[in-house]
Protein backbone atom coordinates (compact mmCIF):
# COMPACT_ATOMS: atom_id res chain seq x y z
CA UNK A 551 0.00 0.00 0.00
CA UNK A 552 1.62 3.21 -1.19
CA UNK A 553 0.52 5.50 1.67
CA UNK A 554 1.25 3.01 4.47
CA UNK A 555 4.22 3.94 6.69
CA UNK A 556 4.95 0.31 7.58
CA UNK A 557 4.90 -0.74 3.89
CA UNK A 558 7.43 2.06 3.31
CA UNK A 559 9.57 0.65 6.12
CA UNK A 560 9.29 -2.86 4.59
CA UNK A 561 10.23 -1.50 1.14
CA UNK A 562 13.13 0.46 2.67
CA UNK A 563 11.67 3.76 1.40
CA UNK A 564 11.90 4.86 5.05
CA UNK A 565 15.34 3.75 6.27
CA UNK A 566 14.92 1.65 9.41
CA UNK A 567 17.27 -0.57 11.33
CA UNK A 568 15.75 -4.06 11.30
CA UNK A 569 16.17 -6.11 14.46
CA UNK A 570 14.91 -9.10 12.48
CA UNK A 571 14.12 -9.76 8.82
CA UNK A 572 13.10 -12.77 6.78
CA UNK A 573 11.08 -13.19 3.58
CA UNK A 574 7.75 -12.59 5.35
CA UNK A 575 8.40 -10.68 8.57
CA UNK A 576 10.40 -7.69 9.89
CA UNK A 577 10.93 -6.23 13.37
CA UNK A 578 12.20 -2.79 14.34
CA UNK A 579 12.20 -0.39 17.29
CA UNK A 580 9.08 1.68 17.90
CA UNK A 581 9.75 5.36 17.15
CA UNK A 582 7.92 6.41 20.34
CA UNK A 583 8.91 3.76 22.90
CA UNK A 584 6.54 3.11 25.80
CA UNK A 585 9.06 0.94 27.67
CA UNK A 586 12.88 0.49 27.65
CA UNK A 587 12.37 -2.22 25.02
CA UNK A 588 9.56 -1.54 22.54
CA UNK A 589 9.80 -3.52 19.33
CA UNK A 590 7.24 -3.87 16.54
CA UNK A 591 6.93 -7.14 14.63
CA UNK A 592 5.04 -6.93 11.35
CA UNK A 593 4.27 -9.05 8.30
CA UNK A 594 5.85 -7.67 5.11
CA UNK A 595 2.53 -8.20 3.36
CA UNK A 596 0.05 -5.37 3.93
CA UNK A 597 -2.77 -6.67 6.12
CA UNK A 598 -4.66 -3.72 7.60
CA UNK A 599 -5.72 -5.41 10.85
CA UNK A 600 -6.52 -8.71 12.53
CA UNK A 601 -10.06 -8.71 11.13
CA UNK A 602 -8.62 -8.73 7.59
CA UNK A 603 -6.77 -11.99 8.21
CA UNK A 604 -7.87 -15.02 6.22
CA UNK A 605 -7.19 -18.76 6.50
CA UNK A 606 -4.09 -18.47 4.32
CA UNK A 607 -2.50 -16.12 6.87
CA UNK A 608 -2.66 -18.55 9.80
CA UNK A 609 0.79 -19.96 9.15
CA UNK A 610 2.19 -16.42 8.94
CA UNK A 611 0.67 -15.47 12.30
CA UNK A 612 2.11 -18.60 13.87
CA UNK A 613 5.49 -17.68 12.40
CA UNK A 614 5.24 -14.15 13.87
CA UNK A 615 4.94 -15.66 17.34
CA UNK A 616 7.95 -17.84 16.60
CA UNK A 617 9.87 -14.66 15.65
CA UNK A 618 8.70 -12.94 18.86
CA UNK A 619 10.08 -15.91 20.82
CA UNK A 620 13.40 -15.63 18.94
CA UNK A 621 13.61 -11.84 19.55
CA UNK A 622 12.79 -12.30 23.25
CA UNK A 623 15.79 -14.63 23.57
CA UNK A 624 18.06 -12.35 21.52
CA UNK A 625 17.07 -9.31 23.61
CA UNK A 626 17.44 -11.42 26.81
CA UNK A 627 13.92 -10.70 28.01
CA UNK A 628 12.78 -14.32 27.80
CA UNK A 629 13.48 -14.88 31.52
CA UNK A 630 12.50 -11.44 32.89
CA UNK A 631 9.30 -11.28 30.84
CA UNK A 632 7.60 -9.13 28.28
CA UNK A 633 4.15 -8.19 26.98
CA UNK A 634 2.80 -8.60 23.44
CA UNK A 635 0.04 -6.22 22.36
CA UNK A 636 -1.90 -6.05 19.13
CA UNK A 637 -4.42 -3.23 18.73
CA UNK A 638 -7.32 -3.79 16.34
CA UNK A 639 -9.55 -0.96 15.22
CA UNK A 640 -10.65 2.39 16.52
CA UNK A 641 -11.65 1.56 20.10
CA UNK A 642 -8.29 -0.16 20.63
CA UNK A 643 -6.54 2.97 19.34
CA UNK A 644 -4.92 1.31 16.31
CA UNK A 645 -3.00 4.15 14.65
CA UNK A 646 -1.13 2.35 11.90
CA UNK A 647 -3.41 0.31 9.66
CA UNK A 648 -0.82 -2.39 8.95
CA UNK A 649 -0.98 -5.39 11.28
CA UNK A 650 1.71 -5.19 13.98
CA UNK A 651 2.57 -6.73 17.32
CA UNK A 652 4.18 -4.64 20.05
CA UNK A 653 6.80 -6.30 22.30
CA UNK A 654 7.16 -4.31 25.53
CA UNK A 655 9.79 -5.10 28.13
CA UNK A 656 12.67 -3.86 30.24
CA UNK A 657 10.70 -2.70 33.27
CA UNK A 658 7.87 -3.91 35.50
CA UNK A 659 4.82 -3.31 33.33
CA UNK A 660 1.50 -2.32 34.86
CA UNK A 661 -0.63 -5.24 36.00
CA UNK A 662 -3.75 -3.86 34.33
CA UNK A 663 -4.52 -4.58 30.70
CA UNK A 664 -6.41 -1.32 30.22
Ligand code: AMP
Nearest residue numbers: 555579580581582637643644645646647
Ligand atom coordinates in the same frame (compact mmCIF):
# COMPACT_ATOMS: atom_id res chain seq x y z
P1 AMP B 1 -0.80 1.23 17.22
O1 AMP B 1 -1.32 2.31 18.12
O2 AMP B 1 -0.96 -0.14 17.78
O3 AMP B 1 -1.31 1.38 15.80
O4 AMP B 1 0.77 1.46 17.19
C1 AMP B 1 1.45 2.09 16.15
C2 AMP B 1 2.87 2.24 16.64
O5 AMP B 1 3.69 2.55 15.54
C3 AMP B 1 3.05 3.37 17.66
O6 AMP B 1 3.59 2.83 18.87
C4 AMP B 1 4.03 4.33 16.95
O7 AMP B 1 4.94 4.91 17.84
C5 AMP B 1 4.71 3.40 15.96
N1 AMP B 1 5.25 4.05 14.76
C6 AMP B 1 4.63 4.92 13.93
N2 AMP B 1 5.45 5.30 12.94
C7 AMP B 1 6.61 4.64 13.14
C8 AMP B 1 7.87 4.61 12.45
N3 AMP B 1 8.09 5.33 11.35
N4 AMP B 1 8.85 3.83 12.94
C9 AMP B 1 8.65 3.10 14.07
N5 AMP B 1 7.50 3.08 14.75
C10 AMP B 1 6.50 3.84 14.31
Ligand code: ZN
Nearest residue numbers: 554557596648
Ligand atom coordinates in the same frame (compact mmCIF):
# COMPACT_ATOMS: atom_id res chain seq x y z
ZN1 ZN C 1 1.22 -1.50 4.93
